Amino acid sequence: MKTTPLTQEHINLGARMMEFAGYNMPVSYSGINEEHTTVREKVGLFDVSHMGQFFIKGDEAIDLVQKVSSNDASKLVVGQAQYACFPNNKGGIVDDFITYKLSDDEYMLVVNASNIEKDFSWISEANTYDAKLTDKSDDMALLALQGPLANTVLQKLTSVKVDQIPYYYFGTGEVCGIEDVIISGTGYTGSGGFELYVDNKSAVHIWNEILKAGAEEGILPIGLGARDTLRLEMGYCLYGHEINDETSPIEAGLGWITKTKKESHFFSKDIFTKQRAEGTSRKLVGFKVDDKRVPRQGYEIVDTDENIIGEVTSGTFSPSLDIPIGIGYVPKSLSKVGQEIGIKIRKKILKAEIIKMPFYEK
Numbered sequence: 001m002k003t004t005p006l007t008q009e010h011i012n013l014g015a016r017m018m019e020f021a022g023y024n025m026p027v028s029y030s031g032i033n034e035e036h037t038t039v040r041e042k043v044g045l046f047d048v049s050h051m052g053q054f055f056i057k058g059d060e061a062i063d064l065v066q067k068v069s070s071n072d073a074s075k076l077v078v079g080q081a082q083y084a085c086f087p088n089n090k091g092g093i094v095d096d097f098i099t100y101k102l103s104d105d106e107y108m109l110v111v112n113a114s115n116i117e118k119d120f121s122w123i124s125e126a127n128t129y130d131a132k133l134t135d136k137s138d139d140m141a142l143l144a145l146q147g148p149l150a151n152t153v154l155q156k157l158t159s160v161k162v163d164q165i166p167y168y169y170f171g172t173g174e175v176c177g178i179e180d181v182i183i184s185g186t187g188y189t190g191s192g193g194f195e196l197y198v199d200n201k202s203a204v205h206i207w208n209e210i211l212k213a214g215a216e217e218g219i220l221p222i223g224l225g226a227r228d229t230l231r232l233e234m235g236y237c238l239y240g241h242e243i244n245d246e247t248s249p250i251e252a253g254l255g256w257i258t259k260t261k262k263e264s265h266f267f268s269k270d271i272f273t274k275q276r277a278e279g280t281s282r283k284l285v286g287f288k289v290d291d292k293r294v295p296r297q298g299y300e301i302v303d304t305d306e307n308i309i310g311e312v313t314s315g316t317f318s319p320s321l322d323i324p325i326g327i328g329y330v331p332k333s334l335s336k337v338g339q340e341i342g343i344k345i346r347k348k349i350l351k352a353e354i355i356k357m358p359f360y361e362k
Contacts (some may be wrong), residue, residue, distance in 0.1 A: 001022060001023060001024040001298050001347065002022050002024070002050070003022045003023065003024050003051035004023060004025070004047055004050060004141060004203075005079060005141050005200045005201075005203040005204060005309075005323065006020065006047045006049060006149070006204060006207055007024055007048060007142065008175070009047075009207055009208070010026040010047065010218070010221070012031055013026075013029055013030065013206050013221055014029060015027070015029045015221070016029075016223070018041055019054065019283075020050065020112070020113070020224055021050055021113035021114035022114070023113060023114070023250065024049075024233045025047070025050060025223075026047065026221070026223040026224065027079070027221040027223045027224050027225045028225045029218045029220065029221050029222070030224065030307050032218060032223070032225040032226050032319070033224035033226070033319045034220070035078065035220055035221075035222045035223060036226040036229050036230060036319040036320070037319055037320075038147065038218065038219075038222070039146050039147045039182075039189055039191050039222060039230055039321060040146050040191050040220040040230075040319075040360075041072075041147070041148070041150040042146035042148070042149050042157060042219065042223035043145065043148070043150050043152075043193070043218070043219050043222075044123075044145075044146055044147055044216050044220050044221070044224060044226070045144070045145050045146075045207070045211060045212055045214070045219060045220070045221050045234065046088075046143065046144040046145075046222045046227060047141075047142075047143060047207070047221075048142045048143070048144050048195070048227075049115055049141040049143075049200075049203065050113035051110055051111065051137075051140050051142050052110065052111040052112070052113060052115075052116035052119065052120075052135070052137035052151055052198070052338065053108055053110055053111075053135075053136050053137050053140050053142075053303065054108070054109040054110075054111065054119070054135055054136070055102075055106065055107070055108055055109075055133070055134045055135075055136060055214055056106070056108075056109065056121065056131050056132070056133050056134075056167060057105060057106040057122075057131065057134070058105060058106075058109045058129070058130045058131035058132050058284060059130045059131075060104060060129035060130040061105050061106060061107055061129075061131045061313045062107070062129050063107070063129045063131070063264070064076060064123070064126065064127050064129045064131040064133070065107050066086065066202065066262070066264035067084075067129075067264065067265070067266055067267075068086050068122065068126050068266065068267070069084040069086065069266060070083035070084050070085045070086070070087050070098060070249055070254075070258045070259065070260040070265075070266060070272075071083070071085075071092075071099070071244075071257045071258070071259055072100050072256055072259040073101070074226050074262070074263075076099065078101050078102070078103055078104065078171050079101070079103065079156035079170060079171065080100075080101055080168065080169050080170075080187075081098050081099065081101075081168045081169065081184060081186055081280055082098065082099045082101075082168065083097075083098055083158065083168075083216075083257055084096070084099055084257050085097070085098060085100070085167045085258075086122060086123075086267075087249070087258075087266065087267040087268040087269075087272070088197055088245055088267060089267050089268060090250050090268065090271075090354035091268045091271040091272070091275075092245040092246050092247060092248065092268075093112050093121060093149055093239075093243045093244060093245065093247055093248075093249060093252075094115070094122050094245065095112055095115040095118070095119050096111045096112070096237065096239055096243060097110055097112070097119070097237055098347055100170060100182070100184070108182075108197075109123075110142075111154065112239050114239070114240065115239065116135070116137050117325060117360070120133070120135050122313075125135050126141040126267075136252050138200075139199065139200060140198065140199065140200065140260060140350055141197075141198050141199070141200050141203035142185055142195060142196070142197055142198075142199055143195070143196045143198065143203070143207060144188070144189075144193065144194075144195045144196075144285070145192055145193050145195075145196065145210060146187045146188075146192070146193035146194075146222075146230075146315040147189070147191050147192065147193055148191060148192060148341050149185075149214075149217045149218075149219075149318065150192060150194055151163050151192075152217060153210065153213050153214040153217055153219060154175075154183070154194055155173075155271060156213045157175050157176050157209060157210065157213055157227070158173055158175045158176075158181075158183070159174065159175060160174075160175075160183055160190065160316050162183065162194065165183060165184075165185040165194070166185055167182075167185050167192075168185060168186060168307070169185050170182055170183060170184035170185060170186075170301050171183050174194065174289075175196060175198075175206060175210040176200060176202075176205060176206045176210075177205075178198060178199075178202040178205065178206060181197065181198050181206075182196065182197035182198075182270045183196060183203075184196070184197065188195045188227060188230070188236060188357065189230040189231065189234070189362075190230060190231075190233065190234035190236075190360060190362075191266075193194065193362070196222070197224065198346055206259030216240070218299065228314075228316065229316050229317075229318065229319060232316050232327070233319070233320055233321070233324065233325070233358065233359045233360035234317075234357075234358045234359070234360060235253075235286055235357030235358045235359060237252055237345055238314060239252075239299055240339050241314045241327075242284055242314065242327060243315045246269075248272070248275060249272070250272055250275040250276065250280055251275075251280040251281075251282055251283055251284060251329070252284050252340070253283075253284050253357075254278065258272050260272050260273045260276060260338055268325040268331060277360040278331065279332065281332060282310065282329045282330060282332060282335075283329065283330065283331075283332045283335040284313070284327060284328070284329055285330055285335050285354045285356065285357075286325065286326070286327050286355055286356070286357040286358075286359060287301055287325070287326055287327075287329070287341060287343075287344060287353060287355060288321075288324070288325050288352065288353055288355050288359075289315075289323065289324040289325070289326065289355050290324050290348050290350065290351040290353070290354045291324065291350040291351070292317075292324065292327075293324065293345060293348075293350060294315055294316060294317050294324045295315055295324060295326035295328075295343045295345075295350070295352075296310045296312060296315050297312055297314055297315065298311060298312065298341055299311065299312040299315070299344060299345060300343075300344040301328050301341055301342070301343060301344075301352075302341065302342040302343075303334060303341060303342070304328055304340055304341075306342065306349060308344075309323060309330050309331055309334055309341070309347065310330040310331070311328055311329065312326050312327070312328040312331045313326075313327050313328050313329065314326060314327045314328075315327070316357060318360070320359075321337070321360065325359050326343070326352075327357075330354075335354065336354065336358050337351070337355060338340060338353065338355075339353070340353055341351070341353070341354060342361060
């Protein structure tokens with residue numbers, strides 16, 4: 001298994017470790033429920049250094065980004081970030097990612113750990129431009145400081161005015177005495193905060209300084225278990241679950257990052273334009289379960305007559321709502337809020353109801 005610069009720190013903190021996307025990663029420290037609640041109510045610190053970072057630089061860097069991105073990166077200003085996906089050429093998704101505009105001729109693309117090699121190959125094949133593509137995934141660490149008290153903690157460690165960094169914007173400055181840290185107003189929790197991009201050699205120092213600085217705010221290190229429950233309560237898609245090479249961003253509820261009217265051509269643009277006009281046969285929905293048992297990926301979704309109509313893509317017990325929740329695809333005709341459905345767990349069918357996402361609201 002691969003390791004991040006912080007792997008030994010997690011082991012020292014007593015984290016329960018497991019393999020994720022080829023990396024030895026912390027699932028939990030004190031327990032998923034406590035970590036989840038800490039991020040919702042206070043502040044937590046994640047190691048997400050397994051994520052990938054690509055840099056695209058050159059006079060035609062924007063042209064390459066526009067060709068591979070579903071979103072319209074031409075709208076970005078320097079210091080702004082944008083969520084998007086890489087469509088393949090058959091209407092599916094290679095990966096989802098975030099674009100950062102570093103300068104007029106340089107962009108950083110942050111991709112999922114499990115797709116680093118696949119994504120790099122995909123962009124490389126599309127690169128017929130005056131643009132240099134570089135993979136710096138093995139040189140960079142990524143820390144996510146998330147929760148309503150993230151501003152308070154981070155401000156103790158930097159002269160950058162962090163409260164002036166809007167959502168999906170970023171700045172660069174000194175953090176814990178380390179220069180050129182990218183401070184990004186992004187995250188995957190729905191509770192606000194920042195993501196910090198640093199050199200590998202500085203990761204342990206910054207990690208430990210943040211935990212010390214946040215002690216009076218009740219900071220905790222947070223594992224991937226709570227990261228998943230937090231994102232699921234927000235209805236955020238996870239690659240390999242809600243989205244993959246066979247799913248369309250339109251049916252996945254990601255039409256808002258699929259800019260079919262942008263001038264630049266991008267992969268599957270014609271397919272998505274047609275789906276916008278004609279609709280899709282299925283839709284991604286959220287549901288709550290009237291039981292204590294938790295729906296899991298791959299469980300069948302049935303209608304009131306017990307006919308199979310779809311399957312669960314993600315499910316968990318929501319610590320914030322104190323009920324099991326899930327996400328899955330169903331026919332569009334059966335996707336209305338309030339629709340009764342069933343979740344088949346072996347020979348048992350649990351009653352469930354389609355509800356509006358996000359499940360959790362501040």
